[in-house]
Amino acid sequence: MNKLIVFALFALFISIFFVTALDNFNVNPLSVKVVVKAGEKVNVQINIINLDGKGELFISSESSGSFINIDKKILSFESERDLSFLIELDSLNLAPGVYVGRIFIDDKNEILTIPVVFEIESTEVLFDSFFEIPSAQFNIIPGNDLNVDVKIFNLKSKTGRAHVNFIIKDFLGNTIFSESQYVEVGNQVQLGKSFYLPENLEYGDYIFYVLTESEGFVATSSSIFSVGEQVNLGPKFNESNQYLYAVMILAGVLIVVFFVFNFFWNKKIKDNASYWNKKVVDIRKIKLGNVAKEIHDLEYKKKLLDSAYSKGYIKKISYENSRKKINELLNQLKKRL
Structure with a gap:
C-alpha cells in the first residue's frame, strides 16, 4: 500500500511538470515533415487541446517560398476544448528541393512554434539517399561537428554519376552550410560526412538535408536537429508560468x-x-x-x-x-x- 501511494504521488508530480509545460495548450503534431512529387499539394491537420478550456488562439505562418496556406487564423474555445485546423502545403510554383517554414500558435501569453519541412522531389528520380543523425547529436553545442553517414542508392541510372548537395539551414530559410560533390554509385555507396557548426550559431532548430541530382532529376532526404547548450526537458522559467x-x-x-x-x-x-x-x-x-x-x-x-x-x-x-x-x-x- 505504501508503495502504491508513493508511486501515485510521484506520477502526479511528473504529470503536473510535463503536461503543464506548454502552459495553456497542447499540440499534435509538434513538427511537420512532408514529401511530395513536383506539382502536388497535401493537407496536414493540426490538433489542439486547450488546457484552460477557454479563450482564443491566433494562428499564423512563415515559409521560404510561401508554400503554407492555413484554413483558420483564429480558434475560439467556447464550448469545445479540442479543435483543429488544416495547413495546405502546395508545391505548384516551386522547383524540386527542400523548403522550410514555421506555424505559430499564439494565446497572447505564449507562442508555440511548429517547424515545417516540405520536400519536393521530381516526378522521376534516378538516385535516392538515406541518413540518420545519431540520437546523441540531436542537440549539438555550437562549435562542434555534426557527423552523418549518408547512403546514396542508384535506382536506375545508367551512368552511375550523381551530384550530391549537403545543406544546413535554419527555419527562416538561411543557409548555414552548403557543400556538394560528384559521386560514382554502382548499387549504393556510403559517405561519412562531418560539418562544423560555428561557435556563434544561435540556439534553436535547424535542418540538414541532402539533394541528389542526376540528368535533371532530384531526390531529397532531410532531418531536424537542435543547437543548444543542453536538452531542456522542463518548462522555461519566465513570468508566464508562475502558476x-x-x-x-x-x-x-x-x-x-x-x-x-x-x-x-x-x-x-x-x-x-x-x-x-x-x-x-x-x-x-x-x-x-x-x-x-x-x-x-x-x-x-x-x-x-x-x-x-x-x-x-x-x-x-x-x-x-x-x-x-x-x-x-x-x-x-x-x-x-
Whole structure:
C-alpha cells in the first residue's frame, strides 16, 4: 500500500511538470515533415487541446517560398476544448528541393512554434539517399561537428554519376552550410560526412538535408536537429508560468509531509507490535471495573498488530503468537464480565 501511494504521488508530480509545460495548450503534431512529387499539394491537420478550456488562439505562418496556406487564423474555445485546423502545403510554383517554414500558435501569453519541412522531389528520380543523425547529436553545442553517414542508392541510372548537395539551414530559410560533390554509385555507396557548426550559431532548430541530382532529376532526404547548450526537458522559467512553479512547489511540500507522517505512523505501529509481542499480562491484577477498558485497549492493539503484519513489519510466526496471546487475554477478560 505504501508503495502504491508513493508511486501515485510521484506520477502526479511528473504529470503536473510535463503536461503543464506548454502552459495553456497542447499540440499534435509538434513538427511537420512532408514529401511530395513536383506539382502536388497535401493537407496536414493540426490538433489542439486547450488546457484552460477557454479563450482564443491566433494562428499564423512563415515559409521560404510561401508554400503554407492555413484554413483558420483564429480558434475560439467556447464550448469545445479540442479543435483543429488544416495547413495546405502546395508545391505548384516551386522547383524540386527542400523548403522550410514555421506555424505559430499564439494565446497572447505564449507562442508555440511548429517547424515545417516540405520536400519536393521530381516526378522521376534516378538516385535516392538515406541518413540518420545519431540520437546523441540531436542537440549539438555550437562549435562542434555534426557527423552523418549518408547512403546514396542508384535506382536506375545508367551512368552511375550523381551530384550530391549537403545543406544546413535554419527555419527562416538561411543557409548555414552548403557543400556538394560528384559521386560514382554502382548499387549504393556510403559517405561519412562531418560539418562544423560555428561557435556563434544561435540556439534553436535547424535542418540538414541532402539533394541528389542526376540528368535533371532530384531526390531529397532531410532531418531536424537542435543547437543548444543542453536538452531542456522542463518548462522555461519566465513570468508566464508562475502558476506552474507554485503547483510544483506545493506537490513537493505534500510529498515531504506524506513521508514525515508515514514515518511516525509506522513507528507507532512497530512500537505497539513489539510491545504486544513481548508483554505478558497478569489477568488477576486487572480490577473488575477496568475490564471493559482493557478489552477495548486489547481490541485496538490487535488492529495495530494486524496492520503491522500486513505491511511486513513483523514476521508471520511473531504475528500469530502475539495475536494468539491477545485473543487468550480477551477471552479471559470477557469471562469476568
